[in-house]
Amino acid sequence: MPSEVNRISTLVGAIAPSATLAIDAKARALRAQGVKVVSFGAGEPDFPTPDYVVEAAIDAARQPASHHYTAVAGLQPLREAVAAKTARDSGLEVSPGQVVITNGGKQAIANAFLTMLDPGDEVIVPAPYWVTFPEAVALAGGLPVPIATTVADGFRVTVEQLEAACTPRTKAILFVSPSNPTGAIYGRDEVEAIGRFAVERGLWVVTDEMYEHFVYGGRDAPSMPVVVPELAERCVVINAVSKAYAMTGWRVGWLIAPADFAAAATNLQSHTTSNVANVSQAAALAALSGDLEFTATMRAAFDVRRRRMHEMLSGIPGVASLEPEGAFYAFPSFEGVLGRDIGGKQPATTLELAEVLLEQAAVAVVPGEAFGAPGYARLSYALGEDELVEGLTRLAEALGG
Numbered sequence: 001m002p003s004e005v006n007r008i009s010t011l012v013g014a015i016a017p018s019a020t021l022a023i024d025a026k027a028r029a030l031r032a033q034g035v036k037v038v039s040f041g042a043g044e045p046d047f048p049t050p051d052y053v054v055e056a057a058i059d060a061a062r063q064p065a066s067h068h069y070t071a072v073a074g075l076q077p078l079r080e081a082v083a084a085k086t087a088r089d090s091g092l093e094v095s096p097g098q099v100v101i102t103n104g105g106k107q108a109i110a111n112a113f114l115t116m117l118d119p120g121d122e123v124i125v126p127a128p129y130w131v132t133f134p135e136a137v138a139l140a141g142g143l144p145v146p147i148a149t150t151v152a153d154g155f156r157v158t159v160e161q162l163e164a165a166c167t168p169r170t171k172a173i174l175f176v177s178p179s180n181p182t183g184a185i186y187g188r189d190e191v192e193a194i195g196r197f198a199v200e201r202g203l204w205v206v207t208d209e210m211y212e213h214f215v216y217g218g219r220d221a222p223s224m225p226v227v228v229p230e231l232a233e234r235c236v237v238i239n240a241v242s243k244a245y246a247m248t249g250w251r252v253g254w255l256i257a258p259a260d261f262a263a264a265a266t267n268l269q270s271h272t273t274s275n276v277a278n279v280s281q282a283a284a285l286a287a288l289s290g291d292l293e294f295t296a297t298m299r300a301a302f303d304v305r306r307r308r309m310h311e312m313l314s315g316i317p318g319v320a321s322l323e324p325e326g327a328f329y330a331f332p333s334f335e336g337v338l339g340r341d342i343g344g345k346q347p348a349t350t351l352e353l354a355e356v357l358l359e360q361a362a363v364a365v366v367p368g369e370a371f372g373a374p375g376y377a378r379l380s381y382a383l384g385e386d387e388l389v390e391g392l393t394r395l396a397e398a399l400g401g
């Protein structure tokens with residue numbers, strides 16, 4: 001009899017099950033019973049992709065040239081558009097040869113760590129983190145080293161914390177600003193201090209600029225290789241059209257890296273997925289070639305909802321909400337309500353709290369356990385304002401606020 005042991009590889013077998021799966025399944029079951037669930041779980045804009053982008057894709061789909069492979073690293077005009085857009089939006093000057101077009105930001109992250117890490121190399125991952133980051137490091141053979149931050153320190157790591165986490169095996173720092181899940185943004189001085197620390201230590205920085213346009217209240221989110229140009233030789237920038245143009249389903253992202261690194265990442269991608277869908281690349285080209293008017297419209301809508309959400313969360317006794325500065329998420333602490341009686345149940349963790357809120361109030365939130373931050377929960381404000389108010393009203397009532 002062949003052995004059933006090791007049917008799944010050690011590497012893939014070690015991937016943590018999603019802490020949100022149970023909540024998702026329960027929300028779906030409730031909806032199937034006709035319950036009107038308000039979900040704060042969305043990780044994407046609730047807007048459709050702009051028409052001019054869709055039209056460009058339809059045109060491309062009609063052209064036989066789009067029915068075939070493109071270069072692995074992407075259509076040349078798209079790589080040029082990414083270089084031009086990057087110079088326009090963050091001030092980073094790069095050549096198209098440094099750009100690799102990927103299946104969303106997610107593949108850019110996977111490619112970056114696979115290209116960078118040897119077995120046992122450590123990557124510092126500030127927590128709360130978007131759950132894919134530590135898994136992408138581990139799948140590339142690396143060791144994610146989380147650093148805890150809290151609502152009290154604005155969810156931003158300091159150089160002192162980085163220093164304490166560094167070992168001789170540290171290869172890279174992951175940097176995300178604005179952050180998913182916390183909405184925190186690092187100021188220019190903080191970006192500079194972390195960038196200089198990386199340069200001094202010879203560390204790589206993988207910087208995720210996915211939410212660069214979703215900044216509020218006059219803030220900006222400076223790009224680390226612009227603030228610290230000496231970092232350019234050891235820096236990988238991750239970005240995508242997904243959030244900025246409401247294009248999560250089109251699967252177009254990119255990494256920007258030194259030319260030798262970009263060539264190696266392209267080589268890797270040539271043996272995994274090859275080029276991104278040709279029609280999707282045409283859509284991304286149309287998006288990036290236009291202006292940022294559509295993005296600004298979404299930002300204005302999110303800004304109104306952001307303030308509303310923060311105000312309503314702050315009014316609930318026991319909930320500590322930090323005003324989100326960027327992205328489209330709030331990440332309040334629910335520590336003050338754990339143990340409270342909610343419809344006869346006393347949830348002791350945010351994982352349990354999320355279940356109880358779904359059962360008692362038909363409100364879905366993502367428990368902080370999914371982001372390495374028990375005691376917190378993520379609430380997306382990428383949903384209609386009426387629904388948002390309805391959901392938060394139910395949440396406040398359930399918590400007795």
Ligand SMILES: Cc1ncc(COP(=O)(O)O)c(C=O)c1O
Nearest residue numbers: 043104105106180210240242253
């Ligand atoms: C910080 C961050 N990076 C990358 C991604 C991946 O986005 P994509 O849909 O382009 O793969 C996400 C998606 O939620 C994200 O929040």
